[in-house]
Amino acid sequence: MALMLLSRQPGVLLQRTSQLFACGHRLISQTAAKIDVDFDYDGPLMKTEVPGPKSRELMKQLNGIQNAEAVHFFCNYQESRGNYLVDVDGNRMLDLYSQISSIPIGYSHPSLMKLLQQPQNLSTFVNRPALGILPPENFAENLKESLLSVAPKGLQQIITMSCGSCSNENAFKAIFMWYRNKERGNNNVTKEELETCMINQSPGCPDYSILSFMGGFHGRTMGCLATTHSKAIHKLDIPSFDWPIAPFPRLKYPLEEFVKENQQEEARCLEEVEDLIVKYRKKKRIVTGIIIEPIQSEGGDNHASDDFFRKLRDITRKHGCAFLVDEVQTGGGCTGKFWAHEHWGLDDPADVVTFSKKMMTGGFFHKEEFRPNAPYRIFNTWLGDPSKNLMLAEVINVIKREDLLNNATHAGKALLAGLLDLQARYPHLISRARGRGTFCSFDTPDDTTRNKLIAIARNKGVVLGGCGDRSIRFRPTLIFKDHHAHLFLNIFSDILADFKTKREFIK
Numbered sequence: 001m002a003l004m005l006l007s008r009q010p011g012v013l014l015q016r017t018s019q020l021f022a023c024g025h026r027l028i029s030q031t032a033a034k035i036d037v038d039f040d041y042d043g044p045l046m047k048t049e050v051p052g053p054k055s056r057e058l059m060k061q062l063n064g065i066q067n068a069e070a071v072h073f074f075c076n077y078q079e080s081r082g083n084y085l086v087d088v089d090g091n092r093m094l095d096l097y098s099q100i101s102s103i104p105i106g107y108s109h110p111s112l113m114k115l116l117q118q119p120q121n122l123s124t125f126v127n128r129p130a131l132g133i134l135p136p137e138n139f140a141e142n143l144k145e146s147l148l149s150v151a152p153k154g155l156q157q158i159i160t161m162s163c164g165s166c167s168n169e170n171a172f173k174a175i176f177m178w179y180r181n182k183e184r185g186n187n188n189v190t191k192e193e194l195e196t197c198m199i200n201q202s203p204g205c206p207d208y209s210i211l212s213f214m215g216g217f218h219g220r221t222m223g224c225l226a227t228t229h230s231k232a233i234h235k236l237d238i239p240s241f242d243w244p245i246a247p248f249p250r251l252k253y254p255l256e257e258f259v260k261e262n263q264q265e266e267a268r269c270l271e272e273v274e275d276l277i278v279k280y281r282k283k284k285r286i287v288t289g290i291i292i293e294p295i296q297s298e299g300g301d302n303h304a305s306d307d308f309f310r311k312l313r314d315i316t317r318k319h320g321c322a323f324l325v326d327e328v329q330t331g332g333g334c335t336g337k338f339w340a341h342e343h344w345g346l347d348d349p350a351d352v353v354t355f356s357k358k359m360m361t362g363g364f365f366h367k368e369e370f371r372p373n374a375p376y377r378i379f380n381t382w383l384g385d386p387s388k389n390l391m392l393a394e395v396i397n398v399i400k401r402e403d404l405l406n407n408a409t410h411a412g413k414a415l416l417a418g419l420l421d422l423q424a425r426y427p428h429l430i431s432r433a434r435g436r437g438t439f440c441s442f443d444t445p446d447d448t449t450r451n452k453l454i455a456i457a458r459n460k461g462v463v464l465g466g467c468g469d470r471s472i473r474f475r476p477t478l479i480f481k482d483h484h485a486h487l488f489l490n491i492f493s494d495i496l497a498d499f500k501t502k503r504e505f506i507k
């Protein structure tokens with residue numbers, strides 16, 4: 001009921017918010033909600049439960065032709081705007097999950113709508129080229145204006161792909177080829193190599209490996225899946241490689257209370273990385289590269305310190321392995337820097353950085369030495385999509401014009417401060433509140449409670465995502481502002497106040 005008031009009558013929202021402060025019940029919201037009338041909606045508006053009747057009917061239809069059990073609800077993208085996702089039953093929800101973290105500047109952003117309507121851009125949207133062989137005249141310029149304008153330090157070479165998995169998969173290939181060329185010392189490939197690679201045997205197909213971390217997620221294609229260790233359901237029944245898997249630090253919170261324990265935990269993991277490199281070299285499965293996410297996302301929003309990553313970088317250099325940073329989920333500005341790994345202050349840049357999601361196109365940046373030495377070695381039909389690069393250039397303009405990186409830092413602080421406050425008030429429901437920029441999360445006691453909280457929040461007009469076995473993650477757009485954080489915190493505070501745990505029901 002409160003929600004209906006919030007959404008239909010903005011004036012009532014302001015009045016209600018200030019009344020709440022006056023009674024002294026709310027410690028969370030520091031400012032009244034601000035209303036962006038021209039683009040964003042002013043609040044959630046709920047008409048049915050979610051999924052509503054129309055969504056449920058469509059689910060039934062879709063399930064008849066494919067397994068649609070993962071579908072949450074069906075959407076009306078024409079009506080969705082800014083931070084608000086509208087479903088087919090007319091429910092309007094504050095979207096803090098943004099299509100698994102992949103909407104950079106909100107739904108139907110006016111700048112992108114305008115871009116699509118410009119006659120000179122039409123052919124880019126209508127004709128999708130095979131970029132590797134027949135690129136359009138402006139392709140190099142297009143890449144410079146979009147991806148290269150935000151390239152991580154030291155990485156000026158770029159290859160575009162269509163999704164995150166595809167980006168990691170091809171980054172692995174680039175690393176293997178780099179390593180083999182290093183070993184050969186020249187480009188002379190032997191006849192034996194050419195023959196054995198055709199029948200999947202060495203030396204043409206060397207027994208190389210990529211080291212990954214427990215809890216990591218790098219995609220679902222065959223190579224990527226060998227480095228993905230977040231949920232069994234992703235991996236079950238799929239043959240895989242014997243590649244090394246190191247432990248990822250499990251930090252204790254609050255960080256300031258567990259400095260020593262966390263340092264020891266990180267040192268333990270780094271030691272294990274070195275041991276595995278040595279062990280796999282002995283097994284003749286040389287570790288050619290290490291892949292890591294700046295924040296393990298699908299695996300439960302697991303953080304490590306900047307120092308951990310700097311030391312890991314040193315280890316890769318010491319053992320001659322490539323350092324691949326997977327920024328598919330963390331990239332694009334949500335942590336307050338364009339690339340999350342920029343927070344680390346590396347003195348030697350990463351060797352390869354993969355991206356997708358908020359970047360609109362997949363792909364990877366790499367150092368010059370990882371450039372394929374012949375055509376078609378890293379290749380597919382589309383190699384991305386120039387219309388996505390065009391859109392990305394506009395997204396970057398909006399990010400700069402509206403100072404959205406600082407916005408992510410600011411709004412993220414408001415969100416995390418509110419989560420810490422809720423954690424203090426509801427320690428039986430919320431723990432380990434953590435985050436960088438708006439890339440925030442917290443833990444719940446178990447997956448049943450987590451899933452229940454997500455379902456209740458959705459019915460109250462807030463879309464949240466889960467990750468790991470008990471975490472709730474925040475992945476809002478870059479136009480998520482402080483007032484959206486306060487709006488969410490007020491709604492969620494009510495949910496927590498009303499929430500009955502299983503134990504309370506039994507009493």
Ligand SMILES: Cc1ncc(COP(=O)(O)O)c(C=O)c1O
Pocket residue numbers: 100163164165166168217218219220293297298326327328329330356357
């Ligand atoms: C860190 C990371 N890497 C890779 C991927 C795979 O990307 P995609 O689903 O586009 O293949 C994801 C997807 O969630 C991801 O979070």
